[in-house]
Each structure stands twice: as structure tokens, then as C-alpha cells.
Amino acid sequence: MNAREKIIHAAMELFWLKGYNSTSIADLLSRTQLNSGSLYHAFPSKQDVLIGVLETYRDGIEAMLLEPAWSKIDDPIEKIFALLAAYRTMIVESECAYGCPIGSLALELHEPDPPVRALLAQNFDKWTGAIEACLSDARKRLPKSTDRRALAQFILTTMEGGVMQARTHRDVSYFDRGIAQLRTHFDLLQKAAKAKA
Amino acid sequence: MNAREKIIHAAMELFWLKGYNSTSIADLLSRTQLNSGSLYHAFPSKQDVLIGVLETYRDGIEAMLLEPAWSKIDDPIEKIFALLAAYRTMIVESECAYGCPIGSLALELHEPDPPVRALLAQNFDKWTGAIEACLSDARKRLPKSTDRRALAQFILTTMEGGVMQARTHRDVSYFDRGIAQLRTHFDLLQKAAKAKA
DNA sequence: TCATGACTTGATTGATCGTTCAAGCAAGTG
DNA sequence: CACTTGCTTGAACGATCAATCAAGTCATGA
Structure with a gap:
């Protein structure tokens, strides 16, 4: 499971639980144990995570x-x-x-x-x-x-x-x-x- | 129209247009031309504005x-x-x-x-x-x-x-x-x- | 006239937000 | 070996967030 898949997976759950606006990048990072650089290497922005989801x-x-x-x-x-x-x-x-x-x-x-x-x-x-x-x-x-x-x-x-x-x-x-x-x-x-x- | 009524009125519109989380206190203040002290004199917190609405x-x-x-x-x-x-x-x-x-x-x-x-x-x-x-x-x-x-x-x-x-x-x-x-x-x-x- | 209390002012706080980036690492290529 | 490429690290940035509060204004009533 690469970084992109990890983030999508975590975001599907967190957006469902808390909503999009209430889910912070920090939430996604702590859930996936990734660093912000990895996330922003896989996605240009938070909205692109939403699009992926x-x-x-x-x-x-x-x-x-x-x-x-x-x-x-x-x-x-x-x-x-x-x-x-x-x-x-x-x-x-x-x-x-x-x-x-x-x-x-x-x-x-x-x-x-x-x-x-x-x-x-x-x-x-x-x-x-x-x-x-x-x-x-x-x-x-x-x-x-x-x-x-x-x-x-x-x-x-x-x-x-x-x-x-x-x-x-x-x-x-x-x-x-x-x-x-x-x-x-x-x-x-x-x-x-x-x-x- | 007192401060409380002004805020409720503005909040009804802004929560409807933008949602609760996306409406900032600053949005409410600029819309009502009030200062933050007045808002927090009328309402203990943002959530209490929501309750009023x-x-x-x-x-x-x-x-x-x-x-x-x-x-x-x-x-x-x-x-x-x-x-x-x-x-x-x-x-x-x-x-x-x-x-x-x-x-x-x-x-x-x-x-x-x-x-x-x-x-x-x-x-x-x-x-x-x-x-x-x-x-x-x-x-x-x-x-x-x-x-x-x-x-x-x-x-x-x-x-x-x-x-x-x-x-x-x-x-x-x-x-x-x-x-x-x-x-x-x-x-x-x-x-x-x-x-x- | 002055004391009181209701209300306003607006700079400021500390937290948190999304995002950036120079530096580093490891695997592959010539 | 040197060099590229793909990816990770994590401190840092400026913006914005909700909330605070000491100081000030002003109408009221004694």
C-alpha cells in the first residue's frame, strides 16, 4: 500500500466520520503515519484528496x-x-x-x-x-x-x-x-x- | 435592532449560504458591523449563535x-x-x-x-x-x-x-x-x- | 453631579489551518 | 564509482481561526 492509497483509505474514513472541513491534514497524517511532504508529493492539495476519494x-x-x-x-x-x-x-x-x-x-x-x-x-x-x-x-x-x-x-x-x-x-x-x-x-x-x- | 438580533439575522443568512464551519466570526462581524466584544457579550461562543439561529x-x-x-x-x-x-x-x-x-x-x-x-x-x-x-x-x-x-x-x-x-x-x-x-x-x-x- | 452598570472598542492571544521546501535517503543506471 | 530519480523528512510559514479583556463610552437614576 503506497502513500497515495494510504491517504485515500484514511480520508474515506475520516471524511465519513468527521466531514471534509473538519478533517485536517494533520488528522490524515497521524492516521497514516506519513509526513506532510509525502502527502503533498502524492496530492497537490487537500481538495485533490477529496477528488481521489x-x-x-x-x-x-x-x-x-x-x-x-x-x-x-x-x-x-x-x-x-x-x-x-x-x-x-x-x-x-x-x-x-x-x-x-x-x-x-x-x-x-x-x-x-x-x-x-x-x-x-x-x-x-x-x-x-x-x-x-x-x-x-x-x-x-x-x-x-x-x-x-x-x-x-x-x-x-x-x-x-x-x-x-x-x-x-x-x-x-x-x-x-x-x-x-x-x-x-x-x-x-x-x-x-x-x-x- | 440590538446586537443579538443583528447577529442572529446575519448568522441565519451566512450559515445558510456557507454552512456553519465555513462561516467565521470575522464574517459575522463584517456583515453586522459589530466588534468581536459585542458578539461575545451577546453570545458566550460561536455554538451559542448556532443555537440562537x-x-x-x-x-x-x-x-x-x-x-x-x-x-x-x-x-x-x-x-x-x-x-x-x-x-x-x-x-x-x-x-x-x-x-x-x-x-x-x-x-x-x-x-x-x-x-x-x-x-x-x-x-x-x-x-x-x-x-x-x-x-x-x-x-x-x-x-x-x-x-x-x-x-x-x-x-x-x-x-x-x-x-x-x-x-x-x-x-x-x-x-x-x-x-x-x-x-x-x-x-x-x-x-x-x-x-x- | 457622580456612581453604576450595560454595552462597545479593537488589539491581542494561542491554537490550528493548509501548504512549502531545503535537505536527506535508498534503489537503480551508466 | 558518480549520478539520477522517486520519495520521505519535519521544521517552518503566513493566514486564519475562535476567543479574551482592559479600557472606554454612554444612558440612567440617585
Whole structure:
């Protein structure tokens, strides 16, 4: 593991735990046992560390997030809820203190430089893209008029909003109720699709 | 307008524009034309300014947010969408750069002191409480089994998630699609309620 | 008239921030 | 051997941070 990898690894964790602004270079150095010169040899600036982190998340969505969550699931709609369940596990394991690393960064960085904002958007796009693929696989169980892209974004919304409230109240049940509402929504959609058929 | 009010007023705007951590005491002083001694006479610390801001939001929800949004609306379900439309206006006016001030703070502050977290939670509770009252007024148009508290929280989720994505993509249509999904959800709920009746 | 207390002034503090860079080190090349 | 190259060392820099406080201002009431 070279210096660059060490820093990215440490930064992924610290940005998630403390946020970007509250993570100092000194934090990264003490965590990695590196000196500042090594860090600045690997990255021109702190923002470039952030960019590296966001690229790593973007490029690792399948292997780090989707594949583990979907290893035992075939049904495309259940894949969606399995992914949400994976986030639930994350919430519980952190005692409701940390949420989605991308969502937190997206709201923390108020005026991000264009490359940073683009990477945040790419992360969201890849996530919703994967969900949209599930919805396409399940298209026969949904009303024909369903806007699958909008519905995929709505699932991201449900996740992020649920995480935000669960974190704020330090109580997973806020997340759970959001998922339950989404389940109701899917039940209604599937019923509507059947009624038309 | 005394020093305390000036600072709260400036802090509400600056925390919204730049976030809490990125707003320095110097920013507040230059905006208010006060000296640091005056600020620290009115508030023991920067965090107490934040607490004052969150209390002001909490106590001003009706007058500052709900009443303006609901002045011309009677239908309880349309009140909900009118409130969401008010947020849409806010998004558009800021060119998708700023979102919900409470939601941003909730995600920016990773380990808030208990009084701060409690105030964030109170703000969310008052918001969802107002929505829940609308849902109660409309209870005859919804299925009997509807969990109105969960549905009210789901509407907050939709708003916050939509704001987050609109901000990240600098594109209101992400917010609009979320609202459209929620409208579909309400249509399905009302249809389900009618079918049972 | 003067004492009191509320509030303001603004220079200053020490800590911490992101960043720099001259110097050093070790492995590889000719 | 000398020389380059890639990387590390860690003290130091200037900027900025939240916070302090002795001194000053001013309205009020005795």
C-alpha cells in the first residue's frame, strides 16, 4: 500500500466520520503515519484528496456496495430493498451517527469547485443508474406509464432523507418508516399495474 | 435592532449560504458591523449563535414559512404541495445553490453537541407535525391504515432528498421529479381509499 | 453631579489551518 | 564509482481561526 492509497483509505474514513472541513491534514497524517511532504508529493492539495476519494467511491460502487448487497438476491425489486437494508446496517453499526458519505459531502460543501460537484453528481448518477436497471428488469410489474428514472431518483431521495432524519434523531426507526412508505408505494404501483393488465 | 438580533439575522443568512464551519466570526462581524466584544457579550461562543439561529427557525416556522405558503390554500393536501412549492421557489431563486438550512446543518454537523442536535430534531418535528396536521384534516381521503406520522416524515424526506439532488446537479428538475413521485403516491393512496369505501 | 452598570472598542492571544521546501535517503543506471 | 530519480523528512510559514479583556463610552437614576 503506497502513500497515495494510504491517504485515500484514511480520508474515506475520516471524511465519513468527521466531514471534509473538519478533517485536517494533520488528522490524515497521524492516521497514516506519513509526513506532510509525502502527502503533498502524492496530492497537490487537500481538495485533490477529496477528488481521489470521490473517484474511489464512484469506481467502487459495484464491487464495494452493490455486489455485497445483492449476492443472494435475484428479484429486481428486492434488490432495491436489499440495498436499502445495507444502508440500514451501516446506520445501526455507527449508532446512527454517520450516514451516506456522498450525501453528507454533498450538503457540507456549499460551493464546491466544478470538478468536485461533478464527481458528487457522478456518484449519484451511478447509484440511480443501478436502481434504474433493477426497475427496468421489473418493468412488467410496474405501470407502463412509470418514469423509471424519476422513480430511481426517488429511491435515492428516500435513502438520503431517511438517513438524515435517523442521524438527526439518533434513531433508525426514522429510516425504517421511510422504507416502509416506499414499500407501500411499490405495492400500490404493482397493484395498479395488475389492475390495468 | 440590538446586537443579538443583528447577529442572529446575519448568522441565519451566512450559515445558510456557507454552512456553519465555513462561516467565521470575522464574517459575522463584517456583515453586522459589530466588534468581536459585542458578539461575545451577546453570545458566550460561536455554538451559542448556532443555537440562537436554530431556536429562531423553530419558533418562526409558522410565521416565516407556513403562513406565507398557505395564505391562499385551504385544501389540506394542496397545502402540503404548496409548502413544497415554496421550497422550489427558494431553490430556483438561489440558482440551485442553497437548500434547506436545517437539512444542510443536520448533515454538516457530524457530532453536534446534544443541545444542537436536539434543536435540529425539534425543527424537523415541528415541520412534520404541521404536515401531519394536514394529513389528519385529509384523513377521510386516505386509507384507514395510513400511518400519518410516517407519511409526514416521508414528505420531509422527499423535500430534503429532492433539495440535495437539485443542489448537487444544479438542476431543479431533480426536485420536481421527486415531487411528481410524491404526487403519484398521493393519487394512488386516494384511489386506494376510494376503492375500499 | 457622580456612581453604576450595560454595552462597545479593537488589539491581542494561542491554537490550528493548509501548504512549502531545503535537505536527506535508498534503489537503480551508466 | 558518480549520478539520477522517486520519495520521505519535519521544521517552518503566513493566514486564519475562535476567543479574551482592559479600557472606554454612554444612558440612567440617585
